[in-house]
Amino acid sequence: MIRIFCFVAWYNIGYIDWEPWLSRIFTRFLKSLSLPVGSLSIAAQKKDTYPIPTVGSLIVAMMGNGSSCLQYLRNLFTATKSFYYPSNTGDFQHGIVQFLAELTQSFIDRVHLESKTDRIWQFKPLQSYRLTEQDITDFVNCVKEHVFISIFNKTHQEDAAKAFRNLAMLRPELVVPTIVEQLFSSVNSINEPHRFTSTLSCLTGITRQIVQQTLNFPQGQTYVLPLLMSVLPGIDSNDFDKTSKTFQFLKAILMLITCVDCSSAINIRNDLTEVEKEVCLSTAQFEDFIIEFLNRIFQMIDSLSTELSDGSVAITVNDDNTEIELTPVITGIVQQCSSKIFQVVQEKIMCFLAASSFTPRVSKLLTDLVQPILEANPIETLKYIMPQTCERIEKIMHDSATTILTDHKGDMELTWCLILFSKLLQARGDTLLIYKSMILSVFHRCIHIIHKKSYEAIANAAKNLLKSLSHVYPIDYRMTMENIDGPFTDFLPIRAWGQHVEFDKLQPQFHIPNAEEVDLACEFVETFIYPELTLLNQRSSDMSNDERLRSLTLVLFIAIGCLRMVPRIDSEEVLDL
Incomplete structure (x- = not known):
């Protein structure tokens, strides 16, 4: 029955007045979550359990056009807030965290439905029934606090990260600064190391919102270099989970940017905003970041290579994962960096390889350092x-x-x-x-x-x-075909960060024997x-x-x-x- 209600609501947005039934709908949904009361755990009967994705779509379909649905949603979150804290463990947490992910995804779907050009085969709400910019802002403010709490839920972190990504797509200016500050404060946390990996997992999903220039959130680019420098302590041979999360974040952000020192652009161009000037000056740290990154990689390799009984220890799953995740990070740097930075990367890797021989356990890791510069x-x-x-x-x-x-x-x-x-x-x-x-x-x-x-x-x-x-194979994976070595009079690399590439403008190059x-x-x-x-x-x-x-x-x-x-x-x- 609830699926029928959802279907009717979604394809008749604005045409049905749901106000008389909102109280009953939210009350029944709250009951179906089977939240414990005191020391008692209330088990919902099968007939009273509602599918979470269906409920999320129904609630989103009832929003807008002066509806009080959003206020009911605020009341629902107020009533359930304490259950979102990681300390309150139980089977019920899966449902309430999944609800955040499905609710925000349905909201994204509706915004997409209402903002795209008309399609005759798809229902489209009338203009007067559509969500306004204020509706979107109010929704993000309503949900974000509970999403931030759920980020540190070890059991259901993926759903929390998905919900956070959806909010960042809607209003990055409301959620990105907070999560970035949380990362900065958790880098050196000794008592709660999981806070670093949890925060980093969420940031990995919103790298485009951070690096991309937008009218509502132009200052996101100012976080790029501080973030790159701050996550380097996460490369730790004693904690493969932290290292893996760090590599995933670096890969996600480096594939969207060009590692070029643009600091000279502030003396050449007169059309830069204050934010762009700040970003250009910060790009002077790219070389320092890359040197420090490679030094930490070399330390990790030395540590793995000199472990006791290394010769008899087989390559582990952790070693394989490190190899898989490290190569795209180096590739992201050298495929889209200036000639000067490429020279720095090449010399450091080559000098390290020539210094000594290595055990079989780390040989694959080392050769994976060579592959990106070999391709570039x-x-x-x-x-x-x-x-x-x-x-x-x-x-x-x-x-x-x-x-x-x-x-x-x-x-x-x-x-x-x-x-x-x-x-x-x-x-x-x-x-x-x-x-x-x-x-x-x-x-x-x-x-x-x-x-x-x-x-x-x-x-x-x-x-x-x-x-x-x-064989015939592609030989160029660069994000842009523009000259990124300067002098930046015609092209400023930071303006291309995170931008989509039009399909018709792609210029793939192939090796033909x-x-x-x-x-x-x-x-x-x-x-x-x-x-x-x-x-x-x-x-x-x-x-x-x-x-x-x-x-x-x-x-x-x-x-x-x-x-x-x-x-x-x-x-x-x-x-x-």
């Missing part, structure tokens, strides 16, 4: 590190030539270098051509290594090389896959299990890499296998 500027990155990596591999092979190929324990430094070498071969195909002799030399020297992690790295390198040479790349791929396949196939055909019974597995692994990965170049099989399908 493959020519300079390869020039900086490819020759040194190949020379390092050649030196290790030369010094241990008699034992390294048959050593099942392997060499940790060699394994690390081969993993890095494999990652470097993910660079754009045409940029690898000038290193052809180096690359083939490494494969010739290392392809028969019997150590498992080493030959897996070589097999991955073969697959990456063939994919880089023969040229003849030289295809020739190198074919030469590589002919050089390395046929000897392995011959070896398997002629000596399979005489080979050890480790040797056979090495050969099969190499054949598999080469086949995967060159699959795009293999013509379709025209012969008849083999039946009855």
